[in-house]
Amino acid sequence: MVPSDRRYTKDHEWVQVEGDVATIGITDFAQGELGDIVYVEPPESGKTVAAGDVLGTIESVKAVSELYAPVGGTVLEANVALAQAPETVNRDPHGAGWICKLRIASRAEADALLDADAYKALIG
Amino acid sequence: MSETIRTTSLNRVHREAGARMVPFAGWDMPVQYTSVLDEHMAVRTKAGLFDVSHMGEVAVRGRGALSFLQHITSNDVSRLTPGRIQYSALTTPRGTFVDDLLVYKLAEDDFLLVINAGNTPKDVAWIADHARGFDVDVADVSGRFCQLALQGPMAERILAPLTETALSAIKYYGFERGQVAGVTCLISRTGYTGEDGFELYGPWEDAERLWHALLSAGAPQGLVPAGLAARDTLRLEAKMALYGNDIDDTTTVLEADLGWILKLEKGDFIGRDALLRQKADGLTRRLVGFETEGRAVARHGYEAQHGGQAVGTVTSGSFAPFLKKNIGLAYLPLPLGEPGTRFDVSIRGRLEPAVVVPTPFYKRPR
Numbered sequence: 131m132v133p134s135d136r137r138y139t140k141d142h143e144w145v146q147v148e149g150d151v152a153t154i155g156i157t158d159f160a161q162g163e164l165g166d167i168v169y170v171e172p173p174e175s176g177k178t179v180a181a182g183d184v185l186g187t188i189e190s191v192k193a194v195s196e197l198y199a200p201v202g203g204t205v206l207e208a209n210v211a212l213a214q215a216p217e218t219v220n221r222d223p224h225g226a227g228w229i230c231k232l233r234i235a236s237r238a239e240a241d242a243l244l245d246a247d248a249y250k251a252l253i254g
Numbered sequence: 255m256s257e258t259i260r261t262t263s264l265n266r267v268h269r270e271a272g273a274r275m276v277p278f279a280g281w282d283m284p285v286q287y288t289s290v291l292d293e294h295m296a297v298r299t300k301a302g303l304f305d306v307s308h309m310g311e312v313a314v315r316g317r318g319a320l321s322f323l324q325h326i327t328s329n330d331v332s333r334l335t336p337g338r339i340q341y342s343a344l345t346t347p348r349g350t351f352v353d354d355l356l357v358y359k360l361a362e363d364d365f366l367l368v369i370n371a372g373n374t375p376k377d378v379a380w381i382a383d384h385a386r387g388f389d390v391d392v393a394d395v396s397g398r399f400c401q402l403a404l405q406g407p408m409a410e411r412i413l414a415p416l417t418e419t420a421l422s423a424i425k426y427y428g429f430e431r432g433q434v435a436g437v438t439c440l441i442s443r444t445g446y447t448g449e450d451g452f453e454l455y456g457p458w459e460d461a462e463r464l465w466h467a468l469l470s471a472g473a474p475q476g477l478v479p480a481g482l483a484a485r486d487t488l489r490l491e492a493k494m495a496l497y498g499n500d501i502d503d504t505t506t507v508l509e510a511d512l513g514w515i516l517k518l519e520k521g522d523f524i525g526r527d528a529l530l531r532q533k534a535d536g537l538t539r540r541l542v543g544f545e546t547e548g549r550a551v552a553r554h555g556y557e558a559q560h561g562g563q564a565v566g567t568v569t570s571g572s573f574a575p576f577l578k579k580n581i582g583l584a585y586l587p588l589p590l591g592e593p594g595t596r597f598d599v600s601i602r603g604r605l606e607p608a609v610v611v612p613t614p615f616y617k618r619p620r
Contacts, residue, residue, distance in 0.1 A: 165274075165483065166291045168573040169549040187602065189551050191290045191573050192483050213549075220289075 131158045133224050137200070137240050138249035144224065145200040147237045152201055155228040156188065156219065159253045164190040167219045172208030173230055179203065181239055185230060188219070201239040203232030262307035263400055263461040271479060278482055279372030281308040286481040293484035294575040297447050298616075301406030302480030303468055306446075306453070307461060310374030310396040312367040312381060318389035319363045326384050326524055327357065328507050330517035334359040339427045339444060342515050344369075344377060345525035349506040349532060353377050354497055356444065358429060366395075366440075370497045384524070400461035404468055404477075405451030405488075407618075412472035413452055417441065421452075435467030446485060448492025448616055490581065491574050491616035493543055499554055500541060500569040500583050508532055509585065511541045539566060542591045543613035544599075546571075546580045548606045552599040558584045559598045559605060565590060568599060574615060581615050582608075 132138070136146035142160035146153045161167065171187040179185060179199040186197040186208075208230045212218060219227035234240070244252065260281045268275065273284035284305065286293060296302050314323060323331040329342035336359050344352035353373045358366040369377045378394045385392050404413060410421050419432030419441055429442035440455040456464055469477060486496070495501045501510045508516065508529060518530055546552050551571055558566040571582030582599075590597060593612045598605040 162274075165286060166289050166575075169551065171550065187550070189549075189573070191487060191575065192285070194551065194553065 131224070132246045132250050132253075134246040136224075137243035137245060138252075139198070139200045139243055140252060141198050141200075142253075143198065143200045145240050145243065147234070147240045150233055150235075151206065152203060152232045152234045152240060153228050154185065154197075154200060154230050154232065156197065156223055157249070157253075158223045161220045161223045161227070164188065164193060164195065166191045167216045170209075170212040170216050170219060170229060172210075172212065173205045175205050175207055177205045179205070179232070197229060199232070200243060201232065201234055203234040206231040206233050260308070262305055263458050264305045264307065264465055267462055267465060268305065268479075273479070273481060276482070279308060279370070281371060283308060284479070284481040285483045287479045290481070290483040290487060291575045293478060293480035294487050296476060296478045297406045297449055297480055297484060297488055298576045299407065300476030300478075301404060301408040301412055301451070301472055302447075302478055302484065303465070303472070304403040304405065304480050304482075304485055305400075305461070305465070306403050306485075307400040307458070308371035309401050310369040310371055310377065310394070311399050311455070312369060312378060313393045313395045314365045314367060314381070314390060315363060316388075316390040317363055319365055322385060322388040322390045323357060323365060324520060324523060325388070326381065327355070328517065328523065328525065328529075329357070329515045330520040331357060331359075331365075332520065336361050337428055337430065339429060339442060340515075341427075343507050343512065344380065345507065345523065345529075346503055347525055347528060348503075349508070349525035349529035350503045351497065351501045351505065351507070351510070352380050352503065354495060354501060358440070358442070368401075373497060398458055399455045400458050400464070402454045402456070402461065402464055402468065403445055403447075403451065404454065404472075405445045405447040405449045405480075406477075407450060408472070408475040408477065409449070409451040412468065412475050412477055413441075416467055416471055426450075435464060437464050439464070446494055447488035448494070448614065449488070449618055487572050487575055490570050490572055490583070491576055491614070493583070493614040495541075496570060505541070505585070506532055508537055509539055509541060537588055539585045539587050540591045541569065541583055542586050542610050543615055544582050544584060544597075544608045544610050546582070546599060546606050546608045549580070550601045550604075550606055551580050552582045552584075552601060552606065552608065557600045558586060558608070559600055560590055565597065577615055581611075586610070
């Protein structure tokens with residue numbers, strides 16, 4: 131399951147750009163690797179990040195992993211529903227399990243990321 | 255150093271079942287089949303089936319077997335009668351762990367030791383080294399046995415139709431030889447989950463037959479295959495130590511809060527002097543259970559702090575799927591080990607409040 135309406139990083143995050151807002155989440159492959167997610171530590175609203183900075187932390191029963199910013203921007207909002215229902219990331223990683231939204235200056239960084247076909251090739 | 259990864263005789267079965275396979279202690283093992291949370295809850299409320307054929311087994315036989323095992327382990331093997339099992343420690347001269355293990359008394363002068371997979375070569379060498387001077391024969395028989403763990407409140411009901419052995423007559427930490435689905439097994443009422451259940455030791459090549467027979471028989475009762483991830487969260491809720499995490503050759507039996515497997519009055523054994531001295535001098539640290547209130551999980555290796563000072567280390571930590579809170583084990587200085595004591599765990603540079611709690615975290619209803 132790799133939707134073609136967005137871009138991907140080799141760290142298994144996705145980014146979907148609408149206007150100057152980038153929505154960010156982790157891929158279905160990533161949630162499968164992590165297993166049951168029990169906590170998503172979201173980024174603070176208003177925080178400015180560059181591509182590659184740590185945006186937050188995702189904890190599964192088995193492991194903890196960092197969420198990296200696929201593109202630079204300012205955090206507009208985090209998905210507050212995940213505080214009560216972190217398992218949404220397992221159930222619907224590309225939809226209701228989105229993690230945060232960034233305001234971005236341009237879509238150039240996003241366009242330079244992997245498209246769905248390239249990401250599919252990466253995860254085999 | 256490159257080592258080939260080993261596989262149990264159920265490897266193909268796990269892959270066909272869609273298990274996520276990971277390298278563990280040199281073995282390619284199923285970490286989960288569907289979800290660690292679901293598998294954990296199945297074991298607590300119904301039953302789960304684990305392939306733990308990676309565990310090592312060592313046969314110790316001969317007229318000197320009892321005195322030899324008294325010499326290398328901390329528990330009192332003379333208290334074992336045939337058909338009974340003992341949890342124990344293989345101790346170093348410092349009173350620390352070479353490994354933790356189960357000692358099965360098969361018959362007079364005939365014992366089977368069950369040891370951790372990752373420690374098997376080290377343990378076998380250690381045991382053989384110390385056997386000199388004893389009238390005893392030591393053999394690594396790990397390759398002969400598969401081991402399946404059927405765990406959960408439904409375990410006896412699931413196993414009963416597959417065997418003529420009277421299961422209700424097998425008490426906790428007891429075993430019988432018997433047939434399960436036509437396979438000759440040691441049927442052992444033991445486990446690493448905090449639930450009732452059985453560990454079945456059968457011929458290596460019969461694992462598949464046992465596995466399928468158990469899963470078919472147990473399906474109506476809700477039996478599911480369960481992986482190593484659930485095994486780890488289950489044993490942590492029950493506060494069962496994991497070698498390499500909570501205990502190793504730097505932690506003594508007393509520090510690990512396992513005084514009940516230490517029988518200092520039984521006579522001399524490796525590590526006894528050090529443990530007597532530690533007991534007389536008083537412990538400086540002890541393994542205790544704790545809970546954290548925040549959502550972040552305190553994991554193995556994280557630092558425990560008190561009043562801004564580093565005071566210890568977290569050895570195990572996880573979200574506890576049945577208890578639905580974050581729990582862990584840590585070595586803390588004695589005065590801080592009392593239930594109710596507050597301390598902090600440094601989680602990614604932030605201090606998260608933690609409180610010492612009584613253990614086990616989970617005790618099954620009886």
